[in-house]
Amino acid sequence: MTTVKAYGAVNATDPLVPMTVERREVGPHDVLIDIGYAGICHSDIHTIRAEWGPITYPQVVGHEIVGHVVEVGSDVTKHKVGDLVGVGCQSNSCRTCAQCQQGHDQYCLAGNTQTYGSVDTDGTITQGGYSEAVVTNEDYVLGIPDGLDPAKTAPLLCAGITTYSPLKHWNAGPGVRVGIVGMGGLGHMGVKLAVALGADVTVLSRGTRKREDALSFGANAYVDTTDSEAMDRVRGSFDLLINTVSAGLDITTYLDLLDVDGALVNVGAPEQPFSVPAFSLIPARRTLAGSTTGGIPEIQEMLEFCAQRGIHPETELISVDQINEAWQRVLSADVRYRFVIDTKTFS
Ligand SMILES: [Zn+2]
Numbered sequence: 112m113t114t115v116k117a118y119g120a121v122n123a124t125d126p127l128v129p130m131t132v133e134r135r136e137v138g139p140h141d142v143l144i145d146i147g148y149a150g151i152c153h154s155d156i157h158t159i160r161a162e163w164g165p166i167t168y169p170q171v172v173g174h175e176i177v178g179h180v181v182e183v184g185s186d187v188t189k190h191k192v193g194d195l196v197g198v199g200c201q202s203n204s205c206r207t208c209a210q211c212q213q214g215h216d217q218y219c220l221a222g223n224t225q226t227y228g229s230v231d232t233d234g235t236i237t238q239g240g241y242s243e244a245v246v247t248n249e250d251y252v253l254g255i256p257d258g259l260d261p262a263k264t265a266p267l268l269c270a271g272i273t274t275y276s277p278l279k280h281w282n283a284g285p286g287v288r289v290g291i292v293g294m295g296g297l298g299h300m301g302v303k304l305a306v307a308l309g310a311d312v313t314v315l316s317r318g319t320r321k322r323e324d325a326l327s328f329g330a331n332a333y334v335d336t337t338d339s340e341a342m343d344r345v346r347g348s349f350d351l352l353i354n355t356v357s358a359g360l361d362i363t364t365y366l367d368l369l370d371v372d373g374a375l376v377n378v379g380a381p382e383q384p385f386s387v388p389a390f391s392l393i394p395a396r397r398t399l400a401g402s403t404t405g406g407i408p409e410i411q412e413m414l415e416f417c418a419q420r421g422i423h424p425e426t427e428l429i430s431v432d433q434i435n436e437a438w439q440r441v442l443s444a445d446v447r448y449r450f451v452i453d454t455k456t457f458s
Protein backbone atom coordinates (compact mmCIF):
# COMPACT_ATOMS: atom_id res chain seq x y z
CA MET A 112 0.00 0.00 0.00
CA THR A 113 1.04 3.56 -0.63
CA THR A 114 -0.02 6.52 1.47
CA VAL A 115 -0.79 9.61 -0.59
CA LYS A 116 -1.87 13.15 0.23
CA ALA A 117 -5.51 14.05 -0.36
CA TYR A 118 -8.17 16.58 0.51
CA GLY A 119 -11.37 15.15 1.88
CA ALA A 120 -14.39 15.32 4.18
CA VAL A 121 -14.66 14.04 7.74
CA ASN A 122 -18.42 14.64 7.90
CA ALA A 123 -21.29 16.04 5.84
CA THR A 124 -21.03 19.65 6.91
CA ASP A 125 -17.50 20.80 7.73
CA PRO A 126 -15.05 22.14 5.14
CA LEU A 127 -12.74 19.63 3.46
CA VAL A 128 -9.39 19.11 5.18
CA PRO A 129 -5.97 17.76 4.22
CA MET A 130 -5.70 14.04 4.91
CA THR A 131 -4.01 10.94 3.53
CA VAL A 132 -5.49 7.91 1.80
CA GLU A 133 -4.08 4.44 1.20
CA ARG A 134 -3.77 3.28 -2.39
CA ARG A 135 -3.60 -0.47 -2.95
CA GLU A 136 -0.51 -2.27 -4.23
CA VAL A 137 -0.30 -2.13 -8.02
CA GLY A 138 -1.83 -5.48 -9.06
CA PRO A 139 -1.09 -7.30 -12.35
CA HIS A 140 -3.76 -5.31 -14.23
CA ASP A 141 -3.42 -2.00 -12.35
CA VAL A 142 -1.76 1.27 -13.24
CA LEU A 143 -0.48 3.84 -10.75
CA ILE A 144 -1.35 7.35 -11.90
CA ASP A 145 0.44 10.45 -10.66
CA ILE A 146 -2.53 12.84 -10.71
CA GLY A 147 -1.90 16.23 -12.29
CA TYR A 148 -5.42 17.64 -12.45
CA ALA A 149 -8.80 16.91 -10.89
CA GLY A 150 -12.05 18.58 -11.89
CA ILE A 151 -14.67 19.68 -9.36
CA CYS A 152 -18.12 18.28 -10.20
CA HIS A 153 -21.37 19.24 -8.45
CA SER A 154 -21.81 15.50 -7.72
CA ASP A 155 -18.78 15.72 -5.41
CA ILE A 156 -20.66 18.16 -3.22
CA HIS A 157 -23.99 16.25 -3.33
CA THR A 158 -22.12 13.11 -2.28
CA ILE A 159 -20.19 14.64 0.63
CA ARG A 160 -23.28 16.45 1.88
CA ALA A 161 -25.05 13.03 1.89
CA GLU A 162 -27.77 14.49 -0.34
CA TRP A 163 -27.81 11.32 -2.44
CA GLY A 164 -27.83 9.00 0.58
CA PRO A 165 -25.63 8.22 3.57
CA ILE A 166 -21.89 7.76 3.00
CA THR A 167 -18.89 6.63 5.06
CA TYR A 168 -16.37 9.27 6.22
CA PRO A 169 -13.59 10.18 5.78
CA GLN A 170 -14.26 10.46 2.04
CA VAL A 171 -12.19 11.93 -0.77
CA VAL A 172 -14.14 12.78 -3.94
CA GLY A 173 -13.17 13.71 -7.51
CA HIS A 174 -14.06 11.74 -10.64
CA GLU A 175 -12.47 13.88 -13.33
CA ILE A 176 -8.85 12.78 -13.10
CA VAL A 177 -5.94 13.41 -15.46
CA GLY A 178 -2.35 12.38 -14.83
CA HIS A 179 0.64 10.36 -15.97
CA VAL A 180 1.20 6.64 -15.58
CA VAL A 181 4.18 6.08 -13.25
CA GLU A 182 3.92 2.33 -12.71
CA VAL A 183 2.14 -0.55 -14.44
CA GLY A 184 1.31 -4.07 -13.24
CA SER A 185 3.01 -7.10 -14.77
CA ASP A 186 0.11 -7.95 -17.14
CA VAL A 187 -0.87 -4.43 -18.22
CA THR A 188 -1.06 -4.02 -22.01
CA LYS A 189 -3.22 -0.92 -22.52
CA HIS A 190 -1.02 1.76 -20.93
CA LYS A 191 2.66 2.32 -20.32
CA VAL A 192 4.78 4.44 -18.00
CA GLY A 193 4.73 8.08 -19.14
CA ASP A 194 1.31 7.94 -20.85
CA LEU A 195 -1.11 10.79 -20.20
CA VAL A 196 -4.31 9.13 -18.97
CA GLY A 197 -7.64 9.82 -17.33
CA VAL A 198 -10.09 8.26 -14.92
CA GLY A 199 -13.77 9.18 -14.90
CA CYS A 200 -16.79 8.22 -12.84
CA GLN A 201 -16.45 4.44 -12.94
CA SER A 202 -13.32 2.52 -11.98
CA ASN A 203 -14.59 -1.03 -12.39
CA SER A 204 -17.69 -3.08 -13.22
CA CYS A 205 -18.75 -6.74 -13.38
CA ARG A 206 -17.64 -7.08 -17.05
CA THR A 207 -20.03 -10.01 -17.59
CA CYS A 208 -23.57 -8.60 -17.57
CA ALA A 209 -25.42 -7.69 -20.79
CA GLN A 210 -24.62 -3.99 -20.34
CA CYS A 211 -20.90 -4.49 -19.61
CA GLN A 212 -20.64 -6.85 -22.59
CA GLN A 213 -21.88 -4.04 -24.84
CA GLY A 214 -19.47 -1.53 -23.34
CA HIS A 215 -22.18 0.17 -21.29
CA ASP A 216 -20.44 -0.27 -17.96
CA GLN A 217 -22.15 2.88 -16.70
CA TYR A 218 -25.33 0.76 -16.63
CA CYS A 219 -23.67 -2.38 -15.20
CA LEU A 220 -26.53 -4.53 -13.92
CA ALA A 221 -24.46 -5.57 -10.91
CA GLY A 222 -23.70 -1.93 -10.10
CA ASN A 223 -20.32 -0.58 -11.17
CA THR A 224 -17.55 0.56 -8.85
CA GLN A 225 -17.59 4.34 -8.75
CA THR A 226 -14.28 6.18 -8.53
CA TYR A 227 -15.28 7.40 -5.08
CA GLY A 228 -17.73 6.27 -2.45
CA SER A 229 -18.13 2.69 -3.74
CA VAL A 230 -17.19 -0.53 -1.97
CA ASP A 231 -14.19 -1.87 -3.87
CA THR A 232 -13.46 -5.57 -4.51
CA ASP A 233 -11.17 -5.60 -1.45
CA GLY A 234 -13.94 -4.20 0.78
CA THR A 235 -12.46 -0.72 1.13
CA ILE A 236 -14.34 2.44 0.09
CA THR A 237 -13.00 3.96 -3.13
CA GLN A 238 -11.36 7.37 -2.72
CA GLY A 239 -11.41 9.93 -5.53
CA GLY A 240 -9.14 12.29 -7.35
CA TYR A 241 -8.63 15.23 -4.98
CA SER A 242 -5.36 13.45 -4.31
CA GLU A 243 -1.77 13.00 -5.46
CA ALA A 244 -2.11 9.54 -6.98
CA VAL A 245 -4.55 6.73 -7.68
CA VAL A 246 -4.34 3.03 -8.57
CA THR A 247 -6.89 1.94 -11.18
CA ASN A 248 -7.51 -1.18 -13.25
CA GLU A 249 -6.15 -0.64 -16.75
CA ASP A 250 -9.51 -1.34 -18.44
CA TYR A 251 -11.06 1.70 -16.72
CA VAL A 252 -8.21 4.08 -17.56
CA LEU A 253 -8.66 6.30 -20.62
CA GLY A 254 -5.88 7.35 -22.95
CA ILE A 255 -5.76 11.14 -23.37
CA PRO A 256 -5.11 11.81 -27.08
CA ASP A 257 -2.56 14.31 -28.35
CA GLY A 258 -4.16 17.66 -29.03
CA LEU A 259 -5.95 17.96 -25.70
CA ASP A 260 -4.53 20.38 -23.13
CA PRO A 261 -3.92 18.28 -19.98
CA ALA A 262 -4.84 21.18 -17.68
CA LYS A 263 -8.27 21.55 -19.33
CA THR A 264 -9.15 17.93 -20.09
CA ALA A 265 -10.29 16.60 -16.69
CA PRO A 266 -13.89 17.94 -16.97
CA LEU A 267 -14.41 15.93 -20.16
CA LEU A 268 -14.34 12.77 -18.02
CA CYS A 269 -17.65 13.58 -16.33
CA ALA A 270 -19.22 16.77 -17.71
CA GLY A 271 -18.07 15.96 -21.26
CA ILE A 272 -19.23 12.36 -21.45
CA THR A 273 -22.44 13.02 -19.51
CA THR A 274 -23.62 15.34 -22.28
CA TYR A 275 -21.93 13.57 -25.23
CA SER A 276 -23.60 10.23 -24.51
CA PRO A 277 -27.24 11.41 -24.72
CA LEU A 278 -26.45 13.71 -27.67
CA LYS A 279 -25.15 10.66 -29.56
CA HIS A 280 -27.90 8.31 -28.36
CA TRP A 281 -30.64 10.72 -29.47
CA ASN A 282 -28.84 11.40 -32.77
CA ALA A 283 -27.93 15.07 -32.35
CA GLY A 284 -26.60 16.18 -35.73
CA PRO A 285 -27.46 18.34 -38.73
CA GLY A 286 -31.13 19.29 -38.82
CA VAL A 287 -31.77 18.19 -35.23
CA ARG A 288 -33.03 20.97 -32.96
CA VAL A 289 -31.27 20.60 -29.62
CA GLY A 290 -31.94 22.66 -26.51
CA ILE A 291 -29.48 22.66 -23.63
CA VAL A 292 -31.28 23.56 -20.39
CA GLY A 293 -28.93 25.23 -17.91
CA MET A 294 -25.41 26.29 -18.85
CA GLY A 295 -23.10 25.36 -16.00
CA GLY A 296 -20.34 22.74 -15.99
CA LEU A 297 -22.40 20.13 -17.85
CA GLY A 298 -24.44 22.53 -19.94
CA HIS A 299 -21.54 24.43 -21.45
CA MET A 300 -20.00 21.12 -22.58
CA GLY A 301 -23.39 20.10 -23.97
CA VAL A 302 -23.44 23.28 -26.08
CA LYS A 303 -19.92 22.83 -27.43
CA LEU A 304 -20.45 19.14 -28.23
CA ALA A 305 -23.89 19.60 -29.82
CA VAL A 306 -22.50 22.43 -31.98
CA ALA A 307 -19.55 20.23 -33.03
CA LEU A 308 -21.97 17.42 -33.92
CA GLY A 309 -23.70 19.84 -36.31
CA ALA A 310 -27.00 20.23 -34.46
CA ASP A 311 -29.08 23.40 -34.37
CA VAL A 312 -28.40 24.45 -30.77
CA THR A 313 -30.37 26.69 -28.41
CA VAL A 314 -29.37 27.45 -24.83
CA LEU A 315 -32.18 27.85 -22.29
CA SER A 316 -31.00 29.57 -19.13
CA ARG A 317 -32.29 31.91 -16.43
CA GLY A 318 -31.70 35.59 -17.21
CA THR A 319 -29.44 36.96 -19.91
CA ARG A 320 -26.12 36.72 -18.08
CA LYS A 321 -24.91 33.78 -20.15
CA ARG A 322 -26.26 34.81 -23.56
CA GLU A 323 -22.94 36.11 -24.85
CA ASP A 324 -21.03 33.02 -23.72
CA ALA A 325 -23.66 30.70 -25.23
CA LEU A 326 -23.37 32.38 -28.63
CA SER A 327 -19.56 32.38 -28.39
CA PHE A 328 -19.67 28.59 -27.82
CA GLY A 329 -21.53 28.32 -31.13
CA ALA A 330 -25.19 28.20 -30.03
CA ASN A 331 -27.59 29.48 -32.70
CA ALA A 332 -30.04 30.93 -30.20
CA TYR A 333 -30.56 31.75 -26.55
CA VAL A 334 -33.79 31.75 -24.57
CA ASP A 335 -34.12 33.48 -21.20
CA THR A 336 -36.32 31.00 -19.33
CA THR A 337 -37.69 33.75 -17.07
CA ASP A 338 -39.15 35.49 -20.15
CA SER A 339 -42.55 33.81 -20.65
CA GLU A 340 -43.05 35.30 -24.11
CA ALA A 341 -39.68 34.00 -25.27
CA MET A 342 -40.57 30.57 -23.85
CA ASP A 343 -43.93 30.66 -25.64
CA ARG A 344 -42.22 31.35 -28.95
CA VAL A 345 -40.22 28.10 -28.75
CA ARG A 346 -43.12 25.81 -27.73
CA GLY A 347 -43.14 22.59 -29.76
CA SER A 348 -39.88 23.47 -31.47
CA PHE A 349 -37.26 21.02 -30.12
CA ASP A 350 -36.35 17.46 -31.04
CA LEU A 351 -34.12 16.99 -28.03
CA LEU A 352 -33.76 18.83 -24.74
CA ILE A 353 -30.89 17.96 -22.41
CA ASN A 354 -31.71 19.12 -18.89
CA THR A 355 -28.51 19.74 -16.94
CA VAL A 356 -30.20 21.54 -14.05
CA SER A 357 -30.20 19.65 -10.77
CA ALA A 358 -32.42 22.14 -8.95
CA GLY A 359 -36.13 21.43 -9.28
CA LEU A 360 -37.57 22.34 -12.69
CA ASP A 361 -41.15 22.71 -13.90
CA ILE A 362 -40.93 19.66 -16.11
CA THR A 363 -44.30 20.29 -17.80
CA THR A 364 -43.10 23.63 -19.15
CA TYR A 365 -40.10 21.96 -20.74
CA LEU A 366 -42.03 18.99 -22.14
CA ASP A 367 -44.25 21.53 -23.92
CA LEU A 368 -41.18 22.82 -25.76
CA LEU A 369 -40.78 19.46 -27.52
CA ASP A 370 -42.08 18.76 -31.01
CA VAL A 371 -43.82 15.44 -31.79
CA ASP A 372 -41.44 12.56 -30.91
CA GLY A 373 -39.17 14.90 -28.99
CA ALA A 374 -37.27 13.73 -25.93
CA LEU A 375 -36.44 15.52 -22.69
CA VAL A 376 -33.36 13.85 -21.22
CA ASN A 377 -32.34 14.51 -17.64
CA VAL A 378 -28.68 14.41 -16.77
CA GLY A 379 -29.08 16.72 -13.76
CA ALA A 380 -30.46 14.93 -10.71
CA PRO A 381 -32.97 16.88 -8.62
CA GLU A 382 -33.54 15.57 -5.09
CA GLN A 383 -37.35 15.60 -5.46
CA PRO A 384 -39.35 13.32 -7.82
CA PHE A 385 -40.77 14.85 -11.01
CA SER A 386 -44.49 15.40 -11.26
CA VAL A 387 -45.50 14.71 -14.87
CA PRO A 388 -49.05 14.96 -16.27
CA ALA A 389 -49.62 12.14 -18.78
CA PHE A 390 -51.08 14.69 -21.19
CA SER A 391 -47.73 16.44 -21.41
CA LEU A 392 -46.52 13.28 -23.15
CA ILE A 393 -49.45 11.59 -24.89
CA PRO A 394 -50.61 14.17 -27.47
CA ALA A 395 -47.12 14.48 -29.00
CA ARG A 396 -45.61 11.02 -28.39
CA ARG A 397 -42.96 12.66 -26.25
CA THR A 398 -40.32 10.88 -24.20
CA LEU A 399 -39.09 11.80 -20.72
CA ALA A 400 -35.74 10.10 -20.21
CA GLY A 401 -32.55 10.02 -18.17
CA SER A 402 -28.93 9.27 -18.92
CA THR A 403 -25.72 8.94 -16.94
CA THR A 404 -22.08 9.37 -18.03
CA GLY A 405 -21.00 6.86 -20.72
CA GLY A 406 -19.23 3.54 -21.03
CA ILE A 407 -15.45 3.32 -21.29
CA PRO A 408 -15.47 2.84 -25.12
CA GLU A 409 -17.72 5.88 -25.55
CA ILE A 410 -15.58 8.02 -23.21
CA GLN A 411 -12.55 7.15 -25.34
CA GLU A 412 -14.54 8.04 -28.49
CA MET A 413 -15.56 11.39 -26.94
CA LEU A 414 -11.94 12.19 -26.03
CA GLU A 415 -10.83 11.49 -29.63
CA PHE A 416 -13.70 13.63 -30.94
CA CYS A 417 -12.72 16.54 -28.68
CA ALA A 418 -9.03 16.20 -29.63
CA GLN A 419 -9.87 16.23 -33.35
CA ARG A 420 -12.17 19.23 -33.05
CA GLY A 421 -10.09 21.11 -30.48
CA ILE A 422 -12.97 21.13 -27.97
CA HIS A 423 -11.98 22.06 -24.42
CA PRO A 424 -14.04 22.90 -21.35
CA GLU A 425 -13.81 26.46 -20.01
CA THR A 426 -11.81 26.02 -16.82
CA GLU A 427 -10.45 27.92 -13.86
CA LEU A 428 -7.32 26.35 -12.40
CA ILE A 429 -7.09 26.45 -8.61
CA SER A 430 -4.67 25.23 -5.97
CA VAL A 431 -5.54 22.61 -3.37
CA ASP A 432 -6.04 25.19 -0.62
CA GLN A 433 -8.76 26.88 -2.71
CA ILE A 434 -11.04 23.81 -2.88
CA ASN A 435 -13.45 24.88 -0.13
CA GLU A 436 -13.81 28.34 -1.64
CA ALA A 437 -14.38 26.75 -5.05
CA TRP A 438 -17.16 24.55 -3.64
CA GLN A 439 -18.90 27.65 -2.30
CA ARG A 440 -18.64 29.22 -5.72
CA VAL A 441 -20.06 26.09 -7.38
CA LEU A 442 -23.02 26.26 -4.97
CA SER A 443 -23.62 29.90 -5.83
CA ALA A 444 -23.21 29.19 -9.59
CA ASP A 445 -20.20 31.53 -9.67
CA VAL A 446 -17.98 29.52 -12.00
CA ARG A 447 -17.30 29.75 -15.72
CA TYR A 448 -17.52 26.87 -16.15
CA ARG A 449 -15.50 24.23 -14.32
CA PHE A 450 -12.90 24.35 -11.56
CA VAL A 451 -9.84 22.18 -12.05
CA ILE A 452 -7.54 21.49 -9.10
CA ASP A 453 -3.82 21.63 -9.84
CA THR A 454 -2.91 18.62 -7.72
CA LYS A 455 0.76 19.52 -7.87
CA THR A 456 -0.06 22.13 -5.22
CA PHE A 457 -0.37 19.60 -2.35
CA SER A 458 2.01 20.81 0.32
ZN1 LIG B 1 -19.38 14.40 -12.14
Ligand SMILES: [Zn+2]
Binds near residue numbers: 209212220
Ligand atom coordinates in the same frame (compact mmCIF):
# COMPACT_ATOMS: atom_id res chain seq x y z
ZN1 LIG C 1 -21.85 -5.40 -15.53
